[in-house]
Amino acid sequence: MKLDAATSAGDIPEGLLEPALTVGRVTPGSLDDQVLAFPETKPPKQWYFALAITLTAALIGVISIGYTFITGIGAWGNSSPVFWAFDIINFVFWVGIGHAGTLISAILFLFRKRWRNAIARFAEAMTIFAVICAVIFPLIHVGRPWLAYWLFPYPNQRALWTNFRSPLLWDVFAVNTYFSVSLMFWYLGLIPDIASMRDRTTSKLRKVIYTILAVGWRGAATHWQHYEKAYLLLAGLATGLVLSVHSVVSFDFATSVVPGWHMTIFPPYFVAGAIFAGFAMVVMVLVVVRETMELKNLITMRHLDVMNKVILSMSCIMGYSYMMEGFTAWYSMNEFLHHGFMNIVTGTYGWAGWVTISCNILIPQILWFKKARASYFWMILVAVGVTIGMWFERFVIIVISLHQDFLPSAWRIYKPTMVDFGVLLGTFGIFFTLVLLFARVLPVIATTEVKAILPDAQPSHHGDEHHA
Amino acid sequence: MPETSYSVLGIFETPDALMKAIPKARAAKLGEVEAYTPYPIHGIDDALGHRKSPLGGMVLVMGILGAITAFGFQYWISAIDYPIITGGKAANSWEAFIPIMFEVTVLFATFTAGLGMLFLLNKLPFFGHPVLSSKSITGITRDRYALAIEAEDESFDSAAAAQTLKDAGAIEVEILPAPDRSPFLTSNFILRALGGIFTACVVAGLAMFFLTKWFPLLAPMKYMQDQPRLNAQKASTFFKDGHGMQQPVAGTVARGFLPTATGTQEEAASLVNPLPRTKEVFAEGRKVYVNRCEVCHGSLGNGVGSLTAAYGGKPANLQSQMFREYPDGKIYWAIVNGKNAMPSHAPYLSENERWAVVHYVRALQRAQNAKDEDLKVVAP
Numbered sequence: 103m104k105l106d107a108a109t110s111a112g113d114i115p116e117g118l119l120e121p122a123l124t125v126g127r128v129t130p131g132s133l134d135d136q137v138l139a140f141p142e143t144k145p146p147k148q149w150y151f152a153l154a155i156t157l158t159a160a161l162i163g164v165i166s167i168g169y170t171f172i173t174g175i176g177a178w179g180n181s182s183p184v185f186w187a188f189d190i191i192n193f194v195f196w197v198g199i200g201h202a203g204t205l206i207s208a209i210l211f212l213f214r215k216r217w218r219n220a221i222a223r224f225a226e227a228m229t230i231f232a233v234i235c236a237v238i239f240p241l242i243h244v245g246r247p248w249l250a251y252w253l254f255p256y257p258n259q260r261a262l263w264t265n266f267r268s269p270l271l272w273d274v275f276a277v278n279t280y281f282s283v284s285l286m287f288w289y290l291g292l293i294p295d296i297a298s299m300r301d302r303t304t305s306k307l308r309k310v311i312y313t314i315l316a317v318g319w320r321g322a323a324t325h326w327q328h329y330e331k332a333y334l335l336l337a338g339l340a341t342g343l344v345l346s347v348h349s350v351v352s353f354d355f356a357t358s359v360v361p362g363w364h365m366t367i368f369p370p371y372f373v374a375g376a377i378f379a380g381f382a383m384v385v386m387v388l389v390v391v392r393e394t395m396e397l398k399n400l401i402t403m404r405h406l407d408v409m410n411k412v413i414l415s416m417s418c419i420m421g422y423s424y425m426m427e428g429f430t431a432w433y434s435m436n437e438f439l440h441h442g443f444m445n446i447v448t449g450t451y452g453w454a455g456w457v458t459i460s461c462n463i464l465i466p467q468i469l470w471f472k473k474a475r476a477s478y479f480w481m482i483l484v485a486v487g488v489t490i491g492m493w494f495e496r497f498v499i500i501v502i503s504l505h506q507d508f509l510p511s512a513w514r515i516y517k518p519t520m521v522d523f524g525v526l527l528g529t530f531g532i533f534f535t536l537v538l539l540f541a542r543v544l545p546v547i548a549t550t551e552v553k554a555i556l557p558d559a560q561p562s563h564h565g566d567e568h569h570a
Numbered sequence: 571m572p573e574t575s576y577s578v579l580g581i582f583e584t585p586d587a588l589m590k591a592i593p594k595a596r597a598a599k600l601g602e603v604e605a606y607t608p609y610p611i612h613g614i615d616d617a618l619g620h621r622k623s624p625l626g627g628m629v630l631v632m633g634i635l636g637a638i639t640a641f642g643f644q645y646w647i648s649a650i651d652y653p654i655i656t657g658g659k660a661a662n663s664w665e666a667f668i669p670i671m672f673e674v675t676v677l678f679a680t681f682t683a684g685l686g687m688l689f690l691l692n693k694l695p696f697f698g699h700p701v702l703s704s705k706s707i708t709g710i711t712r713d714r715y716a717l718a719i720e721a722e723d724e725s726f727d728s729a730a731a732a733q734t735l736k737d738a739g740a741i742e743v744e745i746l747p748a749p750d751r752s753p754f755l756t757s758n759f760i761l762r763a764l765g766g767i768f769t770a771c772v773v774a775g776l777a778m779f780f781l782t783k784w785f786p787l788l789a790p791m792k793y794m795q796d797q798p799r800l801n802a803q804k805a806s807t808f809f810k811d812g813h814g815m816q817q818p819v820a821g822t823v824a825r826g827f828l829p830t831a832t833g834t835q836e837e838a839a840s841l842v843n844p845l846p847r848t849k850e851v852f853a854e855g856r857k858v859y860v861n862r863c864e865v866c867h868g869s870l871g872n873g874v875g876s877l878t879a880a881y882g883g884k885p886a887n888l889q890s891q892m893f894r895e896y897p898d899g900k901i902y903w904a905i906v907n908g909k910n911a912m913p914s915h916a917p918y919l920s921e922n923e924r925w926a927v928v929h930y931v932r933a934l935q936r937a938q939n940a941k942d943e944d945l946k947v948v949a950p
Contacts, residue, residue: 265648266644558585
């Protein structure tokens with residue numbers, strides 16, 4: 103809401119006033135001292151402890167992947183007719199996690215939601231780490247990942263080209279573009295912050311590294327002008343990507359004829375699910391960051407409150423999507439579709455269907471209560487629930503649809519192996535290892551963007567309109 | 571203090587003070603006025619008289635270029651260079667190209683926005699700017715607002731500029747030298763760091779080269795090569811005769827290998843070459859001749875091949891009178907059954923290939939004994 107300079111705050115009903123974005127007195131200088139100090143100080147013991155745990159998990163993942171390479175894909179539970187199982191479930195799951203970061207950094211930027219500034223950096227970093235985890239799965243699923251470059255259309259001695267009508271190839275382009283754009287967006291945002299760190303640090307080595315990374319940023323007004331324009335354009339471009347990447351991922355399923363996959367609701371349904379899962383992960387990590395890194399004055403309860411509201415609204419969209427799936431199955435009068443839907447609620451894997459429904463639809467409803475949105479217990483419970491629920495949603499979509507399709511003689515029950523679980527655990531390890539490292543070496547809050555929205559940060563005659 | 575100064579920096583404590591000082595600094599007309607701030611200040615572009623950023627137009631153009639590139643690339647591959655029908659769709663069905671067109675558009679536009687902003691418009695990376703090595707830079711990237719009057723000119727009046735900024739309310743004034751435009755950086759540390767990265771790349775490259783050279787057969791997963799299957803020529807306990815490769819059923823005849831010219835050479839004389847005398851047939855015949863006949867009969871067919879000396883035999887001189895008068899069928903018979911030391915070529919030359927060679931041998935004979943009329947035929 104834009105306030106006229108002439109209008110005094112007293113004229114506006116209290117409920118409509120935008121609350122302060124930070125708690126207590128924060129100045130540009132104190133912000134730097136608070137946020138940019140982490141990389142300069144020695145990490146606490148708990149950090150090393152956490153890193154040890156995540157590295158162990160990552161190591162288990164590396165061993166599982168290594169075992170897969172030596173033995174072959176047979177080490178997994180994948181078998182006819184369930185050729186897509188944990189690998190694709192995890193791929194979709196991790197790509198989805200990334201979407202929250204892009205939504206926060208791009209779409210909320212376009213909507214001029216100023217509260218996003220404090221959490222955008224962390225969410226963007228999580229996007230990049232999640233996409234890194236995601237790409238592992240298609241790579242190892244091809245069986246011989248050292249030949250994975252065959253996925254790209256390049257002139258070769260075999261005189262072969264890729265099939266541009268395959269959604270799997272669209273995926274290659276979509277995920278690679280998504281990663282490149284996210285990385286670019288993240289790095290551009292980091293440049294002014296790294297410049298601040300460059301000018302603060304006393305360590306020679308850090309000075310060199312930051313100097314190179316900051317590419318000689320000096321805060322010139324002419325530079326800021328182009329920078330802001332570039333940031334706005336990137337936000338616009340990334341907005342398209344938020345909607346497109348998971349749509350393309352959903353095409354992998356929706357363009358096939360498997361009952362349970364062949365539905366037009368898939369693209370929006372996948373995008374909503376991705377944002378849902380991503381926000382849950384961001385809330386989970388932000389609560390930990392807020393507590394352990396003492397950023398309570400910057401990442402306020404209001405941030406968590408707003409994000410919990412997003413989770414709640416996404417949960418309602420998911421509920422609608424699940425109902426539409428049931429409706430489509432019933433209204434189509436297609437017995438295969440009907441059978442597929444009944445499998446979700448009563449079949450061998452019916453328990454997975456109910457885990458999905460309760461974790462994604464029922465538990466988040468607690469967030470209707472303001473007290474629950476302000477309580478760590480409930481928001482963590484919901485976030486963990488949503489993470490589990492969204493993983494199982496992909497399990498439901500992929501495994502339940504595949505294990506019983508048109509041909510009853512081909513039906514088979516799918517059972518994952520320990521290696522499957524090892525790889526899944528490993529990606530969680532890699533993800534949180536990267537998060538922990540990021541929290542120690544780079545500013546976890548976009549100080550430049552937060553500085554710009556602090557009280558008195560802008561010339562007084564220009565109102566409170568905001569540009570990051 | 572440097573001898574020749576090119577710019578003067580005035581420090582302000584609040585954005586308001588900075589904004590108020592800008593018109594005064596510009597009015598002095600001592601040089602370019604530039605501001606250095608820790609974050610973007612609203613309205614500063616208008617105050618400084620900046621023109622609109624051209625980035626939007628650049629991104630639009632490159633985005634459109636990305637879309638066209640992606641469409642052209644996919645269309646050329648799918649419809650022209652490699653038209654494989656998949657999913658029953660026409661080779662040029664363009665609807666399926668849209669997702670990748672979108673992605674490539676975004677990719678082109680993003681790189682233009684990001685790198686175009688940094689490299690083209692802002693001329694970064696540039697480490698030689700005096701502001702970077704000034705003592706004010708720690709404030710500029712933290713919580714101070716700087717206004718600079720800059721002129722890359724020997725006659726720049728730094729004292730007047732400093733006084734202007736002080737009058738405009740600067741709490742501190744710093745006089746700076748000209749930018750160091752030597753190859754893009756000034757710090758020895760940075761040079762050393764980049765040198766280190768370069769060395770590491772070279773070492774890694776050499777290491778990869780020698781690793782792949784010394785361990786060329788290092789295959790991470792050989793299970794798809796070592797399959798439990800029966801290879802040709804391998805022994806097998808599965809079959810009674812102990813051979814891995816089994817004989818075809820008695821009387822099996824491969825396509826193009828019907829038994830022909832089974833009688834004597836004289837009987838074969840009446841056979842007629844069924845192939846037409848076309849360029850393709852002669853090319854086929856030449857290929858077979860080069861592969862199968864040339865080592866003994868020679869490239870001219872005169873019986874002097876590369877093996878003749880080593881072998882000590884006397885391959886037939888196909889250019890001799892006798893062979894020139896042979897009917898096609900007798901040459902064909904010799905290819906099928908072999909003659910003297912020459913073995914039968916029937917097992918691996920199909921009927922068409924044999925007849926093509928016959929044509930080619932005829933061509934060789936005619937080329938070596940050309941008449942005047944032959945020249946007239948070739949002449950246009």
